[in-house]
Amino acid sequence: MRHLLSTRDLSRADALAILDTAEQMAAVSQREVKKLPALRGRTVVNLFFEDSTRTRISFEAAAKRLSADVINFSAKGSSVSKGESLKDTAQTLEAIGADAVVIRHGSSGAPARLAGSGWINAAVLNAGDGTHEHPTQALLDAFTMRRHWAKLHGTASTGTDLTGMHVVIVGDVLHSRVARSDLWLLRTLGATVTLVAPPTLLPFGVESWPCEVSYDLDAALETGPDAVMMLRVQGERMQSAFFPSVREYSRRWGFDDVRLDRLDTLGLKDTILLHPGPMNRGLEISSRAADSPRATILEQVSNGVSVRMAALYLLLSGENTPAGTATLENSQ
Amino acid sequence: MDLSNPPGAPAPARTVLASADIDRALTRIAHEILETNKGAADLVLMGIPRRGYPLARRLADKIAAADPSVDPAAIVGQLDVTMFRDDLARQPTRTPHATEVPLSGIDDKVVVLVDDVLYSGRTIRAALDALVDLGRPRVVRLAVLVDRGHRELPIRADHVGKNLPTAIVEKVRVHLRETDLPAVDEVVIEGTL
Numbered sequence: 001m002r003h004l005l006s007t008r009d010l011s012r013a014d015a016l017a018i019l020d021t022a023e024q025m026a027a028v029s030q031r032e033v034k035k036l037p038a039l040r041g042r043t044v045v046n047l048f049f050e051d052s053t054r055t056r057i058s059f060e061a062a063a064k065r066l067s068a069d070v071i072n073f074s075a076k077g078s079s080v081s082k083g084e085s086l087k088d089t090a091q092t093l094e095a096i097g098a099d100a101v102v103i104r105h106g107s108s109g110a111p112a113r114l115a116g117s118g119w120i121n122a123a124v125l126n127a128g129d130g131t132h133e134h135p136t137q138a139l140l141d142a143f144t145m146r147r148h149w150a151k152l153h154g155t156a157s158t159g160t161d162l163t164g165m166h167v168v169i170v171g172d173v174l175h176s177r178v179a180r181s182d183l184w185l186l187r188t189l190g191a192t193v194t195l196v197a198p199p200t201l202l203p204f205g206v207e208s209w210p211c212e213v214s215y216d217l218d219a220a221l222e223t224g225p226d227a228v229m230m231l232r233v234q235g236e237r238m239q240s241a242f243f244p245s246v247r248e249y250s251r252r253w254g255f256d257d258v259r260l261d262r263l264d265t266l267g268l269k270d271t272i273l274l275h276p277g278p279m280n281r282g283l284e285i286s287s288r289a290a291d292s293p294r295a296t297i298l299e300q301v302s303n304g305v306s307v308r309m310a311a312l313y314l315l316l317s318g319e320n321t322p323a324g325t326a327t328l329e330n331s332q
Numbered sequence: 333m334d335l336s337n338p339p340g341a342p343a344p345a346r347t348v349l350a351s352a353d354i355d356r357a358l359t360r361i362a363h364e365i366l367e368t369n370k371g372a373a374d375l376v377l378m379g380i381p382r383r384g385y386p387l388a389r390r391l392a393d394k395i396a397a398a399d400p401s402v403d404p405a406a407i408v409g410q411l412d413v414t415m416f417r418d419d420l421a422r423q424p425t426r427t428p429h430a431t432e433v434p435l436s437g438i439d440d441k442v443v444v445l446v447d448d449v450l451y452s453g454r455t456i457r458a459a460l461d462a463l464v465d466l467g468r469p470r471v472v473r474l475a476v477l478v479d480r481g482h483r484e485l486p487i488r489a490d491h492v493g494k495n496l497p498t499a500i501v502e503k504v505r506v507h508l509r510e511t512d513l514p515a516v517d518e519v520v521i522e523g524t525l
Binding site (some may be wrong): 007017021023035038 | 384411412414415416420421423424425426427428429431461465466
């Protein structure tokens with residue numbers, strides 16, 4: 001594993017290596033000294049062509065906890081607004097000596113272009129590209145679900161996958177890179193996935209994806225999911241009307257107070273509620289639901305740092321060997 | 333250390349410590365630890381994964397057998413040093429193990445680091461760095477099952493199960509029933525002529 005571009009081409013062994021390493025990183029975050037020297041002297045560049053709060057600060061915190069130097073770059077206020085191309089930006093970063101580039105870009109495939117072009121030798125981590133993928137978000141979602149799933153079964157989370165777990169992903173699947181990354185990774189880890197969305201917010205060809213598709217959230221909740229993931233309605237990517245009104249959307253596909261109470265009446269006391277953030281409170285999720293004990297939203301944020309530490313560590317240490325073949329041999 | 337065998341010839345292996353030898357060595361180390369420390373007060377045993385941890389647990393059981401006031405589970409921890417190694421960029425990627433500190437913490441304790449083989453000393457250097465991030469022990473000591481020499485750093489062990497003079501091309505392999513298959517205790521030298 002040289003780059004982390006998508007979860008679709010992530011093997012089960014690689015995914016588990018990242019999640020297991022993240023488990024140890026999470027322990028470090030509980031300590032008084034939240035720092036490891038593993039990436040001392042390495043440079044990580046956060047290359048953000050799109051706005052982001054939690055992903056950028058999460059990557060920054062992760063890199064800093066591993067003692068790497070961090071350079072933050074956002075397209076606003078940079079030479080990109082003067083028309084600099086991705087190639088020239090990449091070569092500039094190469095000249096600066098970046099060991100890893102964390103890239104978020106509005107165009108699907110930009111990280112893959114950066115990784116495969118030969119412009120740059122650094123490891124490339126996709127932090128969200130267009131409507132394609134957001135692998136670290138999927139990994140932190142899977143990490144959060146795995147901890148819940150393992151706790152429920154009274155096992156240690158290290159080394160286990162999500163076999164038997166049923167996850168419902170609700171909302172703007174059409175524009176969501178999170179939904180795509182989540183789907184591939186959850187399938188790889190053995191979970192079953194149901195996508196719930198209005199027909200207008202489902203992508204073309206969704207019937208060929210390895211999941212159930214439904215238009216009816218209430219029916220999906222009655223099947224007793226173990227986790228419900230609410231997606232953000234991505235207003236900034238919607239150039240036309242995908243649903244008649246905000247009110248109608250939140251009635252039919254929002255996780256409101258009524259549905260929160262229905263989980264109790266359905267006897268689903270262990271169902272958790274995830275949201276990748278940032279939330280539109282009152283639209284896809286009600287405030288009471290977001291602040292309820294079922295919600296793992298803040299847990300997801302802190303797990304995000306652990307998962308990104310694991311990804312950076314596995315990509316930047318070692319002699320470019322795949323993480324899946326990581327040796328557990330203890331040298332003398 | 334990972335040195336490949338000479339081409340063609342399978343490495344002859346020689347058992348230098350059998351199960352009973354290992355047990356006797358650990359019993360002696362346990363008593364040495366108690367003697368040096370003048371009792372079990374403030375003792376914490378930190379095993380270095382993978383094989384140092386089971387050794388630390390065995391030592392704790394032996395210490396508890398000698399001093400019934402000791403709860404063996406309460407004085408054993410595990411110290412992962414992966415992220416503190418100086419060869420991260422030279423070796424294949426290693427997946428870190430868990431670090432577990434006993435509830436009492438390590439501040440002002442007598443911490444005994446436990447590992448299977450002492451060789452270059454680099455693992456112990458990493459362990460000393462890792463300890464600093466966990467707290468400030470009063471004293472740090474080192475117990476190893478086998479000291480095979482060839483130190484690259486000014487580090488020595490306080491308690492040694494067996495001093496084993498080796499050639500640098502030889503491999504010392506420790507097998508423990510907790511970590512290895514087949515589940516036997518033995519120390520083997522490979523690559524001798």
